[in-house]
Each structure stands twice: as C-alpha cells, then as structure tokens.
Amino acid sequence: MVATAETISAVEEATGKYKYGFVTEIETEKAPKGLNEDVIRFISAKKEEPEWMLEWRLKAYRYWLKMPSPDWAKLNIPPIDYNDIYYYAAPKNKPKLESLDEVDPELLRTYEKLGIPLNEQKMLSGVAVDAVFDSVSVATTFRDELAKSGVIFCPISEAIREYPELIKKYMGSVVPVSDNYFSALNSAVFTDGSFVFIPKGVRCPMELSTYFRINEQNTGQFERTLIIAEDQSYVSYLEGCTAPQRDENQLHAAVVELVAMHDAEIKYSTVQNWYPGDEEGRGGIYNFVTKRGACRGDRSKISWTQVETGSAITWKYPSCVLRGKDSVGEFYSVAVTNGAQQADTGTKMIHIGEGSRSTIISKGISAGKSQNTYRGLVEVHKGAENARNFTQCDSLLVGDKCGAHTVPYIISRNPSGKVEHEATTSRISEDQLFYCLQRGLSEEDSVSLLVNGFCKEVMKELPMEFAVEAQKLIGISLEGSVG
Amino acid sequence: MSPNSAAPLIENDTPRDAAAKRFAAVGWPGKSVEAFRFTPLDSLADRQILHGTASGNRSTKIIDNAVHIQISGGVYDAASSDDMPAGISLTTLQDDTEAQAALFADLPETHPVANLSFAQMSAGIQLSVSADAADDTTLVLDYADGSETSSAFPVIIVDMAPQTRLRLIENHHSAHGLSAPLVHIRMADKSELHHVRLQDEASHSDFVALSQIQAGANTKLNSFTVSKGAKLARCETHLHMLGEHADMSLSHIYLGADEQLLDITTRLNHAVPNCQSNQLIRGVLDDKARGVFQGMVRVAPDAQKTDGQQMSRALLLSRDAEADAKPELEIYADDVVCSHGATVGELDETHLFYLMSRGIPEAEARALLIEAFLIDGLDQIEDPTLSEFLTDAVRSWATDATAS
Numbered sequence: 001m002v003a004t005a006e007t008i009s010a011v012e013e014a015t016g017k018y019k020y021g022f023v024t025e026i027e028t029e030k031a032p033k034g035l036n037e038d039v040i041r042f043i044s045a046k047k048e049e050p051e052w053m054l055e056w057r058l059k060a061y062r063y064w065l066k067m068p069s070p071d072w073a074k075l076n077i078p079p080i081d082y083n084d085i086y087y088y089a090a091p092k093n094k095p096k097l098e099s100l101d102e103v104d105p106e107l108l109r110t111y112e113k114l115g116i117p118l119n120e121q122k123m124l125s126g127v128a129v130d131a132v133f134d135s136v137s138v139a140t141t142f143r144d145e146l147a148k149s150g151v152i153f154c155p156i157s158e159a160i161r162e163y164p165e166l167i168k169k170y171m172g173s174v175v176p177v178s179d180n181y182f183s184a185l186n187s188a189v190f191t192d193g194s195f196v197f198i199p200k201g202v203r204c205p206m207e208l209s210t211y212f213r214i215n216e217q218n219t220g221q222f223e224r225t226l227i228i229a230e231d232q233s234y235v236s237y238l239e240g241c242t243a244p245q246r247d248e249n250q251l252h253a254a255v256v257e258l259v260a261m262h263d264a265e266i267k268y269s270t271v272q273n274w275y276p277g278d279e280e281g282r283g284g285i286y287n288f289v290t291k292r293g294a295c296r297g298d299r300s301k302i303s304w305t306q307v308e309t310g311s312a313i314t315w316k317y318p319s320c321v322l323r324g325k326d327s328v329g330e331f332y333s334v335a336v337t338n339g340a341q342q343a344d345t346g347t348k349m350i351h352i353g354e355g356s357r358s359t360i361i362s363k364g365i366s367a368g369k370s371q372n373t374y375r376g377l378v379e380v381h382k383g384a385e386n387a388r389n390f391t392q393c394d395s396l397l398v399g400d401k402c403g404a405h406t407v408p409y410i411i412s413r414n415p416s417g418k419v420e421h422e423a424t425t426s427r428i429s430e431d432q433l434f435y436c437l438q439r440g441l442s443e444e445d446s447v448s449l450l451v452n453g454f455c456k457e458v459m460k461e462l463p464m465e466f467a468v469e470a471q472k473l474i475g476i477s478l479e480g481s482v483g
Numbered sequence: 484m485s486p487n488s489a490a491p492l493i494e495n496d497t498p499r500d501a502a503a504k505r506f507a508a509v510g511w512p513g514k515s516v517e518a519f520r521f522t523p524l525d526s527l528a529d530r531q532i533l534h535g536t537a538s539g540n541r542s543t544k545i546i547d548n549a550v551h552i553q554i555s556g557g558v559y560d561a562a563s564s565d566d567m568p569a570g571i572s573l574t575t576l577q578d579d580t581e582a583q584a585a586l587f588a589d590l591p592e593t594h595p596v597a598n599l600s601f602a603q604m605s606a607g608i609q610l611s612v613s614a615d616a617a618d619d620t621t622l623v624l625d626y627a628d629g630s631e632t633s634s635a636f637p638v639i640i641v642d643m644a645p646q647t648r649l650r651l652i653e654n655h656h657s658a659h660g661l662s663a664p665l666v667h668i669r670m671a672d673k674s675e676l677h678h679v680r681l682q683d684e685a686s687h688s689d690f691v692a693l694s695q696i697q698a699g700a701n702t703k704l705n706s707f708t709v710s711k712g713a714k715l716a717r718c719e720t721h722l723h724m725l726g727e728h729a730d731m732s733l734s735h736i737y738l739g740a741d742e743q744l745l746d747i748t749t750r751l752n753h754a755v756p757n758c759q760s761n762q763l764i765r766g767v768l769d770d771k772a773r774g775v776f777q778g779m780v781r782v783a784p785d786a787q788k789t790d791g792q793q794m795s796r797a798l799l800l801s802r803d804a805e806a807d808a809k810p811e812l813e814i815y816a817d818d819v820v821c822s823h824g825a826t827v828g829e830l831d832e833t834h835l836f837y838l839m840s841r842g843i844p845e846a847e848a849r850a851l852l853i854e855a856f857l858i859d860g861l862d863q864i865e866d867p868t869l870s871e872f873l874t875d876a877v878r879s880w881a882t883d884a885t886a887s
Contacts, residue, residue, distance in 0.1 A: 426821070
C-alpha cells in the first residue's frame with residue numbers, strides 16, 4: 001500500500017488542531033450524575049427493559065462494588081470518581097424512526113463532518129450504518145435488506161425487547177459479568193450498542209458498521225455489542241470512533257462479545273480515534289474495553305483487526321477463546337501513541353480445541369512522551385493437540401522521550417503445541433529516512449510513509465473503507481513528533 | 484550506615500536486623516506477586532530455618548588447577564578449602580560491618596532471598612580479586628552436604644579490581660531442605676568474568692538463588708548455568724550494566740523431570756549507553772515437570788545504542804510437562820536494537836525419522852536430538868574440561884529421560 005497521496009493530504013489536514021474536535025449541539029436527556037441502584041433502574045426503565053435484564057444489571061453492579069480497580073497494566077491512571085459521571089444521556093425528541101429523514105439534521109451534519117454521510121452510504125459503499133450517537137442508536141439503515149437474508153442488525157436495547165431468548169442465551173456467556181472490573185461496570189450501566197445475528201449458512205451481504213461518537217460532556221459511554229454467527233455464516237463488522245475535543249477525561253468501558261459456531265467466521269475491525277488529550281496529557285478519553293470472541297464451533301474463525309491512534313489511556317485486549325476443533329484466532333494491531341498518551345494493549349489466545357491456530361501481529365509506534373505496551377497471553381491447554389501460535393510484536397520508537405514495552409506471557413501444557421514468539425524494538429532506520437529525504441519528501445511525510453510501511457501487514461487486513469482512513473490517522477497521530 | 488539504604492533504619496538496627504524485618508513484613512511471596520506468579524514461594528514458609536554444620540568432608544574436584552572453597556552444610560569450611568593464591572583474598576563477612584553495610588545498600592528492597600539470606604547468613608565470604616592475581620585463576624565454590632531439615636543461606640561477595648580476569652565455578656550439590664544462596668559480584672572497569680553454575684541439588688531440596696552482578700565500563704561477562712536438581716529451583720539473576728561498553732552474555736539450560744519446578748528469572752538493566760547483552764535459554768521438560776522463564780530487559784532513558792538480545796526455547800518431552808515464558812522488554816531509549824524470541828514445542832518428528840531411518844535406535848536418536856537442542860548453550864563455555872563436565876551432565880540427563 002503506497003502512502004503517497006493519502007499521506008500527504010493527511011498531513012495537510014492535520015496542520016490544524018484535532019480534526020474532529022467539534023461539539024454538536026443537541027439537547028439531551030440525562031440521568032443525574034453518579035452511580036447507584038436508582039440510576040441503573042432509571043437506565044433500565046428508559047430502555048423499556050424486561051425485569052430479568054434489570055436484575056442482571058443490579059447483580060453486576062453489586063458485584064462491581066466489591067471489586068478492586070485493576071492496577072497491573074503499565075498505565076498511570078488518575079483515580080476515577082465514578083460518582084462524577086453521567087451514566088445516561090440520550091438525544092432528546094427521539095421518536096421511532098422509519099427513515100433517515102426523521103433524524104435530527106444537526107446529527108446528520110455531524111456525520112457529514114466526519115466524512116460518513118449516511119444518505120450516501122446506501123448507494124455508494126453498500127455499508128449499513130447503525131449510528132450510535134452518545135448512548136442511543138439513532139438511525140439504522142439497510143435494515144430491510146438485511147432482514148431479507150435473515151440477518152438481525154439492531155441496537156442491543158431493541159434486541160433485549162425483541163429477541164430475549166438470544167440475549168439470555170449469549171449475553172455474558174463470553175465475557176461474564178464478573179470477568180473484570182470494567183466488564184462488571186459495563187454490565188450494570190450499558191446504554192447501547194449493537195446486536196448482530198447471522199443465521200446458519202448466511203453470508204452477510206454487506207459489511208456492518210457502527211460509528212460510535214462520544215458527544216455529551218462528562219458522559220461515560222458504555223456500549224455493549226454482541227455478535228452471533230451461526231454455523232457456516234460469515235460477517236464482517238466495522239467499528240470506528242471519533243470524539244469531540246474535551247478538557248475533562250471521559251470514561252469509556254465497552255464490552256464486545258463474539259460467538260462463532262461451526263465453520264462460521266467473524267471479522268471485527270476497529271479504527272479508534274478518540275480525543276487523546278493535549279500535549280500535557282490534559283483531557284482525553286479513557287478507553288477500558290473488554291473484547292472477547294469465542295470460537296465455539298469446529299473450524300470457526302475470529303479475526304480482530306485494530307488501529308488504535310486515539311485515547312489518553314487505552315486498556316484493551318481483544319481475545320479469542322479457541323474451543324472448537326481446528327478453530328482459528330487472529331489479532332492484527334497497530335497502536336500509535338504520541339504526546340502524553342498511554343496504551344497497554346494486546347490480546348489473549350486461549351487454545352483449548354485440537355488443532356486450533358492463532359496468529360498475532362502487533363505493531364506499536366511510540367512518539368512524543370508516550371508509553372506504549374504490548375501485553376499478550378498465549379495459552380495452550382492440555383487437550384489442544386497440535387495447537388499452533390505465531391506471534392510477532394514490533395515496536396518503533398520515534399524520539400527519545402517515549403517508551404515501548406513488550407510483555408508476553410506464554411503458557412504451554414501440550415507438547416504437540418507449537419508456540420513461537422518474537423519481538424523487536426528499534427527506531428526508524430536512518431538509511432530509509434535518508435533515502436526518502438533525498439528524494440525530496442519532507443521529514444514528516446517520510447516518517448509517515450515509513451511508519452505506514454512498518455504497519456503494512458496489519459493495514460492490509462482492514463476492509464478497504466477503513467484502510468484509507470486508518471492510513472490518514474496514523475499520519476495525523478504522528479504529527480509534531482519529528483523535527 | 485550507608486545513606487543509600489532503601490528503608491529507613493530504626494536506630495541500633497544493624498543492616499541484618501533491618502533485612503530480617505523486611506522479610507518478616509511480607510514473608511515468602513505467593514502468586515499474587517507478579518514476579519512470582521509462575522513460581523509462588525509461599526510453600527517455603529513450611530521449611531524450618533535451621534542452620535547446618537560442616538561435615539568436614541571435601542568434595543571431589545571437578546576441574547584441575549582450581550582453588551577450592553568448601554561450603555559444607557551451609558557453612559564455610561576453611562579446613563577443607565584451599566589457601567588463596569597470590570592476589571586473591573578471602574575474608575569472612577560475619578564480623579565485617581562495613582562490607583555488610585555496603586552489600587545491604589545494593590540489595591533490592593523487597594526480594595525475599597536478598598533479605599532472608601542476608602539476615603540469616605549461614606556463611607559469609609568476600610572474595611577480592613586484585614590486580615596481582617593470575618589471569619587464569621579459577622575459583623570453585625562447592626556447596627555440599629546438609630539434610631532435609633537443614634537450611635543454608637550462604638552470602639558470597641566477589642569483588643573484582645579493574646582489569647582482572649576470573650573464572651568462577653559454583654557447584655551446588657547439597658541436600659538442604661532449603662538453600663538460598665545470595666551472590667553479589669562487583670566487576671570493576673575492564674574486568675572479565677567467566678561464571679559457570681551447576682545446580683544439582685538433592686531431589687527433596689528447594690533452591691532459591693539470587694545473583695546480582697554490577698558491571699562497570701568495558702567489562703566482559705560470560706555466564707552459564709545448568710539447572711537440573713532440586714524439587715523447586717529458582718535461579719534469579721539481576722545484572723546491572725553501570726559502565727559503558729559492557730559486553731554481557733548469559734546462558735541458561737534447565738532440565739526438568741518428575742514433578743520438578745525449574746525457574747530461570749533474569750532482570751537486565753541497561754542503565755548506560757553502548758552496552759550489549761545476549762541471553763540464551765534452553766529448557767527440556769519431561770514427566771510432570773514445569774519450566775519457567777522470565778526475562779526482563781530494561782533500557783534506561785539515556786541508554787542509547789543498546790543492543791539487547793534474548794532467545795528462549797523450551798522442549799516438551801511429555802504430555803504432562805508445562806513450559807511458561809514471560810520475556811519482557813521495557814524500553815525508554817530510542818536508538819536501540821532489542822529483540823526477544825520464545826518458542827515452545829516438541830521434538831521434530833521428521834528429524835527423529837531421519838535418524839531412525841539411518842539405523843539409530845529411537846531412544847538414542849531422541850537423546851541425540853535433545854543434546855543438539857541444547858548445544859548452542861553448551862558452546863558458550865570456553866574451557867574444555869568444564870565444557871565436558873557440563874556436557875556429560877546434560878548427556879546423562881538426556882539418556883535417562885529417553886530411556887524411560
């Protein structure tokens with residue numbers, strides 16, 4: 001992938017401040033600040049949820065109260081006051097929408113600024129967009145077309161009402177309520193997210209996409225996403241994030257659960273570009289996400305691809321539990337940190353099934369005064385005959401004030417399992433830089449080009465729509481790190 | 484009292500009292516402590532602390548022309564040891580408050596072995612190598628004897644003057660319930676150390692060793708460890724590169740069988756620019772044995788031009804064996820070349836087939852392949868006698884493992 005034209009324009013675009021740092025003014029309806037059982041009851045009532053869902057939330061909340069906040073990551077997290085956060089904010093005047101025309105035009109303009117004109121999506125890209133604006137899904141397109149093939153793609157709150165059996169069966173089955181501090185918090189207060197169900201033998205006719213956008217000041221965003229791929233089905237899901245510029249830290253604790261049955265394949269791609277805070281580390285999003293996929297069926301496959309450029313603090317380990325025979329897990333990641341950003345991200349590959357295979361390719365780029373850590377686990381269980389893992393973690397340092405760290409854990413309990421891990425850390429080759437400069441590229445363009453080359457293995461895994469944006473983002477994120 | 488000592492001491496507390504208090508405050512770490520998650524030591528709390536006595540026996544020599552230092556029953560046995568050659572002095576630490584204070588200042592604050600062994604100090608020896616010492620001096624520290632109820636806490640300081648060369652061999656073959664040797668090596672500028680360690684303790688023993696090495700400018704270290712004995716053995720090495728152009732090579736081989744738990748833990752601290760470190764770890768695990776490798780390489784903010792390499796490989800011979808690895812890089816400087824690699828797997832069936840198709844019986848072919856797997860490590864030892872001694876130890880282990 002040659003970066004020339006895109007990269008140059010990316011850098012031009014970036015000459016200003018944070019590109020997506022604007023605020024959309026829409027009236028919202030909020031629950032009072034703070035977290036208690038009443039707020040949870042309020043959220044549940046607002047969502048018109050059945051009783052069992054409320055019970056589930058309250059159970060999670062009571063569990064969360066007893067848990068300590070985790071501190072094992074190589075992150076410096078200022079204490080979070082969970083009672084100083086709004087847990088519910090919904091765009092006001094939200095009727096049941098039949099078409100895009102009914103969506104608040106202010107909101108539509110926001111998406112236009114982001115470069116995702118919903119109106120044109122239908123015709124141009126064949127991508128269905130379930131737009132989450134703050135905490136409520138406002139517009140869902142392509143529903144009818146998806147429905148024809150039997151695919152369910154709707155807000156999770158709707159799924160709780162319409163498909164309670166599926167929700168009861170699968171929600172919390174991959175990431176249990178008690179899994180960790182942030183998943184317990186999410187289980188108690190999640191407000192929205194997407195639900196995807198691909199029935200047996202169906203290849204989802206289009207790539208599904210959700211744009212998350214944090215808008216209301218001081219609103220924690222707690223999405224919950226659940227994707228179920230039945231036997232022999234396929235789905236590709238795109239998640240992209242941009243957020244307006246804010247001075248106060250905003251908490252984001254999402255939970256994403258994927259379930260792949262026999263011969264099913266789920267491809268989950270993320271571009272994360274939330275506000276990273278300013279040079280001194282003021283403001284920015286705290287991104288504490290639990291993402292996990294269960295390869296339950298034989299020959300099932302789950303592939304995570306992520307490009308992480310935003311957020312002040314990232315705590316995120318998209319994982320695969322490879323239970324099915326010959327199941328496959330993949331993790332492709334690019335994490336860019338600049339300024340005062342901190343990222344502790346990686347994956348877990350749990351090999352339980354015979355012949356399960358996994359590939360981990362992680363590219364970390366640190367610049368400015370940032371700290372970037374890869375943390376991963378590869379575990380081969382006793383029954384995972386002939387399991388296979390290959391891991392490659394490369395770190396690139398841009399500047400002498402940043403840090404790059406690699407913390408892999410390998411646990412192997414089966415002799416026929418083969419685990420290979422390699423990691424390298426270096427800075428941009430002076431020879432390569434010289435070569436680019438000598439041919440008339442500016443230093444910034446050269447670095448952007450070389451970094452995109454460094455990430456190529458991951459970028460080629462992204463769907464076309466994302467690859468271009470991701471490439472731009474990497475250039476933008478490294479802005480100001482050289483010279 | 485050293486101003487650098489980590490914890491403020493209560494008046495009248497000696498450094499050893501302070502260390503004892505530090506240990507008592509936290510005890511043996513369990514698996515909730517990250518550095519001990521794979522090898523929790525809380526079971527050691529059951530071991531009684533009871534110093535042994537010297538048997539008066541002298542172990543057989545493993546190498547000719549070496550200066551023998553006998554640690555028997557955890558105690559330094561002067562009568563069974565050789566006299567020191569010219570340029571090398573041996574002094575005991577028990578009454579040397581100055582040497583104790585200097586060591587205490589360099590101990591990691593919370594390490595259980597550092598604190599307990601320093602406080603207990605069943606033997607305390609300081610070996611000082613001066614410029615007058617011969618270049619080809621070989622010192623053998625021989626740790627022998629002991630019983631299941633005894634415990635040993637030998638503390639050894641090795642002080643190398645500038646431009647000296649030393650070959651240091653540690654032969655651990657004692658039978659204590661608990662052995663916790665603390666070895667502290669100071670390498671002054673341009674000194675060169677060849678360090679060989681064989682851990683072959685009794686099968687009922689718990690062995691937790693901490694070795695600290697401080698390397699000055701232009702020093703050269705070649706360290707080699709074979710760990711095969713004991714029930715639980717943790718060989719932990721902290722290497723601090725404090726002067727530029729230090730060239731450090733560390734190799735470890737662990738050979739586990741039955742229900743052994745063998746742990747190799749290294750922490751390399753590149754504190755200054757232009758140093759080079761190279762680590763090689765090979766492990767073979769049979770039966771229900773578990774092998775652990777934790778290797779941390781830290782590069783300080785200004786340690787530019789650091790070259791840090793690390794490669795660990797584990798071979799599982801049995802269905803019930805387990806290998807855990809946690810290689811770790813923590814890098815704060817940009818102009819560095821650092822890498823680590825880790826693999827876990829079994830013997831390659833095609834290699835085995837190749838040998839067997841040429842008429843080599845299966846057991847022999849397996850032993851041969853195990854030896855070949857370990858050969859990179861063994862190649863690091865220069866001395867032919869020593870290399871042969873350790874190769875024999877490895878070979879006999881491989882033959883035993885494949886015979887069953």
